Amino acid sequence: MRAPDITRRTGLNRTVLLRPGATWHGRPAGRVLGATGLSATVRATASEAEVAVEGAPLLVLDRALRAGDAWAEGVAEEWVDAFAHLLRTVRSPTDADRAARAEWTEADWVRWETAPRVVVCGGVVAGELGSGASGDPRVRAHGAEVAPDPGRAALVGLAVGVGDDPGVLLDLGHSRIKASRVRQGLLGPSVAVAVPWTPFETRTWPAPTALLDLVAQACRQVLPDDHETGPLRVRVAIANYVVDGRLDVDETYGTIARPEEDPRARLSGELSARLGRPVQVDLLVNDGAAAALSVRSPLPAAAVISIGTSLGTGFTGA
Known part of the structure; x- marks a missing residue:
């Protein structure tokens, strides 16, 4: 049987990230992790570090990460922390997580909980940010990996x-x-x-x-x-x-x-x-x-998260 389409209701963008004290607490995942939200974070953090952002913010971030700049590593740490928290939210949700996404049915949660692996791709993770995330134990703990050619x-x-x-x-x-x-x-x-x-x-x-x-x-x-x-x-x-x-x-x-x-x-x-x-x-x-068409995975279906301007979602076999 064909898997259901991903819709605005069932996609990840509206999933609320909940951790009191975190800078992203209470915000939807799409606006935190996608390119638009990340670019805003880069501009703000670079400004505090008195670094001029000339050109595309994500390219500036990538160059700064390769150079080992402290401000960029701080941005990357916060992003990876938020992404790992999204994975925890959809794979092992708390009652509060479920309440914050009341439009999801039990089938929506089960789909994420039972996926044997999560493949991550998209322009946001095509450079140093993705390389760092792919080896981070917080991300790997949820069966997540970055695709070979994410962009x-x-x-x-x-x-x-x-x-x-x-x-x-x-x-x-x-x-x-x-x-x-x-x-x-x-x-x-x-x-x-x-x-x-x-x-x-x-x-x-x-x-x-x-x-x-x-x-x-x-x-x-x-x-x-x-x-x-x-x-x-x-x-x-x-x-x-x-x-x-x-x-x-x-x-x-x-x-x-x-x-x-x-x-x-x-x-x-x-x-x-x-x-x-x-x-x-x-x-x-x-x-x-x-992106999910590129992933070979046995049943049950693997999940795919494409991180660009916002979060695209797919499942193998759909």
């Missing part, structure tokens, strides 16, 4: 089973749109197109036509320059909940298609027009579900 886990998952099909794999995220192809049975190099919006600030989100232009731009960057015109197969991971094949109502990627419309058909038609060739989007899944 591209969704693309790796999309590539499973495609063989040498010369199609395009897309990872539509909140900080960038990534694209790649499969070459000789392996995932090839990926490209990234920066996006002109601010995560969680929906007023900065572009119109659907502008958004689809960016998706087509990412496709062009991995397609050959030989004016190929044959049919193109595309697989898509998206930073939006996908429920029964439809995009959850959301003012971000949810604007690509109307709630009653098949987003694969909409994307196929729009990309066909932009690329000048027939395009067939044959798979569209949440980024966490895409």
Whole structure:
């Protein structure tokens, strides 16, 4: 039987972290652990240490961790502590944890408690922060491990089973749109197109036509320059909940298609027009579900947490 889709209700973002005295006590996990919350922590902590944050905060953090800077190690320690606490919350919940997530049913808790392992991926853990977390005993105590290629886990998952099909794999995220192809049975190099919006600030989100232009731009960057015109197969991971094949109502990627419309058909038609060739989007899944496709695990299903702008979730076999 097919596992149920991950939804806004069943996902991890709203899980409240509870530990009186901790800086993150009482806050939802998505806003603490995701890239937006972590970036705010980096800026504040670096400012206190009189360190200028020039460029992307998470890149600044990564460089500072490699250099052994004390302020960065403090940020990493707090993040790992919060992440380990999230794992403890969903794997061994207290009565208070359950009460703080009253929308979850017993089946939701059991799904996490019985997962034999937790695979962690996403851009937040693609550098030194992930390397440190992967060996931390607080994280490993809950059967958690960082994926081998965490920043591209969704693309790796999309590539499973495609063989040498010369199609395009897309990872539509909140900080960038990534694209790649499969070459000789392996995932090839990926490209990234920066996006002109601010995560969680929906007023900065572009119109659907502008958004689809960016998706087509990412496709062009991995397609050959030989004016190929044959049919193109595309697989898509998206930073939006996908429920029964439809995009959850959301003012971000949810604007690509109307709630009653098949987003694969909409994307196929729009990309066909932009690329000048027939395009067939044959798979569209949440980024966490895409990452889960890359994980080999026997039953019961392993859990996958994709940490980017917020927390994506997937389970093997779903």
